[in-house]
Amino acid sequence: MELISHTLVMGRLNSSTAFYGSKVPQAMKVATFNANSMRVRLPIILDWIGREAPDILFLQETKVQDKDFPVNAVEEAGYHAVFRGQKSYNGVAILSKSPLDDVKTQLSVEGVDEARFVSGRIGDIHVINAYVPQGFEAGSDKFRFKLAWLEHLLGYITANYDPSSQLLVAGDFNVALTDMDLYDPDGFRGEVGFHPDEQAMIEGFFNWGLVDIFRKHIREGNQYTFWDYRIPSGFKRNMGWRIDYILGTASQAERSRSVWIDREARAMEKPSDHTFLVVEFD
Amino acid sequence: MELISHTLVMGRLNSSTAFYGSKVPQAMKVATFNANSMRVRLPIILDWIGREAPDILFLQETKVQDKDFPVNAVEEAGYHAVFRGQKSYNGVAILSKSPLDDVKTQLSVEGVDEARFVSGRIGDIHVINAYVPQGFEAGSDKFRFKLAWLEHLLGYITANYDPSSQLLVAGDFNVALTDMDLYDPDGFRGEVGFHPDEQAMIEGFFNWGLVDIFRKHIREGNQYTFWDYRIPSGFKRNMGWRIDYILGTASQAERSRSVWIDREARAMEKPSDHTFLVVEFD
DNA sequence: GTGAGCTCAG
DNA sequence: CTGAGCTCAC
Numbered sequence: 075m076e077l078i079s080h081t082l083v084m085g086r087l088n089s090s091t092a093f094y095g096s097k098v099p100q101a102m103k104v105a106t107f108n109a110n111s112m113r114v115r116l117p118i119i120l121d122w123i124g125r126e127a128p129d130i131l132f133l134q135e136t137k138v139q140d141k142d143f144p145v146n147a148v149e150e151a152g153y154h155a156v157f158r159g160q161k162s163y164n165g166v167a168i169l170s171k172s173p174l175d176d177v178k179t180q181l182s183v184e185g186v187d188e189a190r191f192v193s194g195r196i197g198d199i200h201v202i203n204a205y206v207p208q209g210f211e212a213g214s215d216k217f218r219f220k221l222a223w224l225e226h227l228l229g230y231i232t233a234n235y236d237p238s239s240q241l242l243v244a245g246d247f248n249v250a251l252t253d254m255d256l257y258d259p260d261g262f263r264g265e266v267g268f269h270p271d272e273q274a275m276i277e278g279f280f281n282w283g284l285v286d287i288f289r290k291h292i293r294e295g296n297q298y299t300f301w302d303y304r305i306p307s308g309f310k311r312n313m314g315w316r317i318d319y320i321l322g323t324a325s326q327a328e329r330s331r332s333v334w335i336d337r338e339a340r341a342m343e344k345p346s347d348h349t350f351l352v353v354e355f356d
Numbered sequence: 357m358e359l360i361s362h363t364l365v366m367g368r369l370n371s372s373t374a375f376y377g378s379k380v381p382q383a384m385k386v387a388t389f390n391a392n393s394m395r396v397r398l399p400i401i402l403d404w405i406g407r408e409a410p411d412i413l414f415l416q417e418t419k420v421q422d423k424d425f426p427v428n429a430v431e432e433a434g435y436h437a438v439f440r441g442q443k444s445y446n447g448v449a450i451l452s453k454s455p456l457d458d459v460k461t462q463l464s465v466e467g468v469d470e471a472r473f474v475s476g477r478i479g480d481i482h483v484i485n486a487y488v489p490q491g492f493e494a495g496s497d498k499f500r501f502k503l504a505w506l507e508h509l510l511g512y513i514t515a516n517y518d519p520s521s522q523l524l525v526a527g528d529f530n531v532a533l534t535d536m537d538l539y540d541p542d543g544f545r546g547e548v549g550f551h552p553d554e555q556a557m558i559e560g561f562f563n564w565g566l567v568d569i570f571r572k573h574i575r576e577g578n579q580y581t582f583w584d585y586r587i588p589s590g591f592k593r594n595m596g597w598r599i600d601y602i603l604g605t606a607s608q609a610e611r612s613r614s615v616w617i618d619r620e621a622r623a624m625e626k627p628s629d630h631t632f633l634v635v636e637f638d
Numbered sequence: 639g640t641g642a643g644c645t646c647a648g
Numbered sequence: 649c650t651g652a653g654c655t656c657a658c
Binding site: 110113135137161162302344347 | 649650651652653
């Protein structure tokens with residue numbers, strides 16, 4: 075499908091198109107993936123979008139400066155790309171079949187302007203891609219920055235969007251929410267990534283009106299999107315964390331039909347430590 | 357073919373073999389290759405020995421410590437390996453169909469014991485593999501060390517071998533001898549790699565009785581074994597140097613039938629900056 | 639330009 | 649364990 079984009083509504087659409095001027099949403103597929111290097115994972119990403127044809131793919135940890143972002147390869151695959159990167163760390167991108175409007179790539183927190191945020195709009199669908207700071211260690215400065223960044227993001231959302239709007243917030247939140255969401259809850263309770271202060275921040279997103287679309291559909295545990303490279307055979311032993319999310323306002327949660335985690339992408343050459351989380355909408 | 361090895365002469369050969377106890381040399385193929393990393397070039401090397409089936413392959417710049425040398429892969433390809441490596445730099449190895457006897461891996465010069473030398477014997481054929489220091493810059497300490505190392509190698513040869521013996525000395529000498537042997541002789545005259553002092557040292561090897569087997573067979577220029585990575589399209593433009601050699605005593609030069617440089621190996625994935633130099637013997 | 643190995647971060 | 653980017657050497 076193609077989303078009805080702003081430019082189309084503005085009049086460039088020819089009269090034979092069914093949904094001209096309509097606000098009726100169309101089926102779409104959305105995915106998020108912490109690539110852990112756009113350049114290293116480019117073959118996996120091109121293969122994946124070739125096979126799965128998502129309408130929108132949110133990418134985190136692209137670890138590539140804008141001048142080196144592989145725009146051509148992405149465009150040859152039939153996608154538009156918006157991105158903001160920096161040297162070595164962080165970096166986010168949104169690939170989409172239809173171009174993104176109203177693009178924003180900055181969310182400065184405490185004067186720190188890391189490449190962790192991209193937002194935009196495709197037709198009536200508003201999208202935010204977030205790469206939440208990892209936080210290093212509970213109680214550390216980096217941990218406090220993580221909480222501040224989450225608070226700032228939520229503040230930005232409440233100030234700029236309405237719970238009744240069509241909004242998706244996807245990305246790597248670096249927080250597991252419940253005992254179902256990581257392989258050793260007792261071992262990590264109170265540690266970074268599984269700390270009550272982080273979880274309370276995420277609850278704030280829910281309280282505002284965002285829904286964890288994966289959890290709406292799937293109630294089982296042991297469903298992870300991240301496996302630490304440092305744990306020997308961690309993927310095979312499924313010692314992972316569910317820390318990547320696709321959140322949606324009520325309207326989006328409502329029209330979400332199915333959700334799945336692509337464990338196959340981990341069988342490819344040079345897998346990332348994360349994998350693809352996918353939501354399909356009616 | 358299989359060379360008549362020491363162990364065979366010692367009695368393990370069955371009586372149907374033609375050359376039992378004989379000193380008559382058999383046809384063999386010998387090659388030298390500066391791998392510039394044994395680990396990175398392993399696919400190229402395995403492919404090459406699989407296709408070309410050399411009896412002996414001399415390798416330089418293996419850049420791998422002995423504990424990490426890919427012995428298994430080499431043995432699975434049907435070769436014995438002797439090697440001496442160090443971290444990051446230098447490193448030499450000899451792969452051979454028949455095992456090498458009387459292996460020596462040390463040639464300490466001025467107290468510096470870098471991994472630049474392996475010698476051994478297969479039957480009556482004595483072999484030396486040398487990775488001569490690059491020399492940095494004419495007149496530098498490293499340049500003087502290069503000359504000292506060459507002098508020491510020649511002294512070692514004259515002290516331990518006889519010009520009438522069957523001796524091969526192969527490797528990367530990091531010296532071009534004449535204007536035919538590099539792409540810009542006037543540009544590099546007197547520079548490291550094309551300096552009269554280095555050339556005089558190599559002449560010493562010839563004066564003792566070693567023959568540059570390539571040059572015995574091929575009189576043309578523009579025949580190179582090394583192309584500096586840093587020169588844009590240097591290989592395509594054939595801006596190279598002939599600095600790798602297979603030298604032999606008179607008896608070996610005599611029975612050398614043909615010599616060639618394998619430019620095809622440079623078309624493979626991740627080519628080295630050097631390529632294979634090959635001599636076939638009757 | 640390329641490889642090794644180091645530091646930093648995850 | 650993995651990636652980036654740095655230094656070093658060639």
